[in-house]
Amino acid sequence: MDATRNEALKAWMDEHGHSANSLAEAVNLATERITGRTGGLDGSSIRAWKAGRVRWPKAAARLGLEAVSGLPATALGFVPRRRTPLTSAPPQEEPDMKRRSVVGGMAATAALAAAVPGSAAPRRIGMGDVDRLQRRFAEIIASDHRHGGQRGIEERAAALADEALTLQNSASATQRVRSHLYACAAGFRSSAMWAAIDGRRYREATTHMREAQSLAEMSGDQAIKFRIWSHAGTMYRHTGRPADAIAANDVARNLHITRRDPLFASLGLARQGAILGVAQSRSAARRSLGQAQEAMERSSPGVPRPVWLVAFYDQAELDSLALSAHLSLGQYQTAEYHAHRCLSALRPHMRRSLAITTTRLAHAQLAQGDADSATSTAMSVPAEAAAQHPRVSRMLQEFGAALRARAPKSIAAQTWTEHTRETWRSKG
Structure with missing residues (x-):
């Protein structure tokens, strides 16, 4: 009998921008977080799902896929294997209820294993824990807008992402709370990613991006x-x-x-x-x-x-x-x-944005031939941002090079050279 293509899975992948390889990577990561074992999927596995050659993936892969998509496997076009009915079979659980029971059971087991012998039942995490993390997220956002690009912001955001995941694995919770925790972790990772981008640390930014993308898929947060x-x-x-x-x-x-x-x-x-x-x-x-x-x-x-x-x-x-x-x-x-x-x-x-916009304005003025106004504008960039924000520093260095190339012996060029020497000396 010919396999029937899984159009529901294909439509979901198209909607969320997933290739076969990227979905395999996301499901493998989700599977590892849930079961403690690395998933073994690759692009060919996902293509087999889409083609309908695999109608019902293995249990661990299904859990990973459901965590990534936020949907039960049946909603993604998969069909459970038929079993020989028993004389009096109990009522079947809804797929989503079953998944919550399995995931919640794993989390509870992990928490019990980590608990002190003889202690009370393991702690249950709730929306209060999520609210606390979201307040920390707001603090990261505020710090980024004040300073931007700093390695300390990147490291703090990454540490908070890890804290959210540690909390995820330390106690029992509803599926709703777990989704919010994954969203918190993804948010912190995205802030670490942005701080690295703003600081021109693109290799680190790429690492944060991949982690954030996987966490966001597990959260289902658009x-x-x-x-x-x-x-x-x-x-x-x-x-x-x-x-x-x-x-x-x-x-x-x-x-x-x-x-x-x-x-x-x-x-x-x-x-x-x-x-x-x-x-x-x-x-x-x-x-x-x-x-x-x-x-x-x-x-x-x-x-x-x-x-x-x-x-x-x-x-x-x-x-x-x-x-x-x-x-x-x-x-x-x-x-x-x-x-x-x-x-x-x-x-x-928006102090970081003020410095960036002012620097860009200086570039626009210089390109129109107004070296004096451009230099005055560039000198108004706050000294802290000029010396310590990597992106602003780079743009100001480019401004100085353009100014010297356009008007090498001008008073504006001399003024700018003296200004930068004093700025870097006081803040370096």
Whole structure:
């Protein structure tokens, strides 16, 4: 009998941007977290699932897949093997109830093994534990907007991700709580990833990204999936890989959450515009930025949204991304316009963004031939950010090189050289 293709699994993989290899990797990691044993799937295993050659995966693989997808195996097109019925078979549990029982039982067993002999029943984790982690997440977000790019932020966020996973494996919990804990861990990892990107530590960022992606799949949280893939697009943009950047950002933009909430759609489109600027796609960048503006104007301010989104994405950030796009395209007058718009609307806590936008404004002014104004603008970047934020430091070094190339013997160039010498001496 010919195998019937598993269209439900294929549709889910397409919706979530999974290749056979990436799904195999995510399921293997989930299986290891649940059972303590590494999963043995590879791309060919997933292709066998999709082709219908495997109608009912082994138990460990099913648990991993269900943790990644947030769905029972039957909802993904798999069909349980038929068993010879007993005389009086007990009622079958719903697949999702069965999965919760298995996962909860494993967690409880692990907690009992770790408990002190003779102690009371193992602790049960709940939404109070999740709320505590989310407060720590808000602290990480605030620290990032003040300082950005610091290795200490990256390390603290990674440690909190590990803390969330340790809590996950230390006690019993409902499936709802477990999903929230995975989302917390993914959120912390995504913050570690962003700090590494902002600090130009791209190898570390890639490691955090892979861990965050797997955790996000296990959480089923669309918002955190969006954040991770959107950050991946930004990372590839910074490393000069626009094709990869567009592909990663497309995964974020194609998530259902962008259709439910125009603010997510706006951020995805704005970042796409910045990427298209790097790709030198002038009309596409302009169109994407226009659509981002329209989506922002459609968004409702009273809708509950994640703290990481509301902490930074607003009209000022949209103008900041437009500034980046137009700088890349060589449209310096338009870039300067967006820089001034951004600076006029920037919220006080966005210190990192203030330094980056001011530095980009200096570049736009210099490219238009106004060396004096550009130098004055660059000198207004806070000394701490100029000396200690890797991305700002790099952009200011590039500004100095461009200034010396354009006007090597000018008063502006001399003033800038003296200013940087004093800045680095006081903060180095």
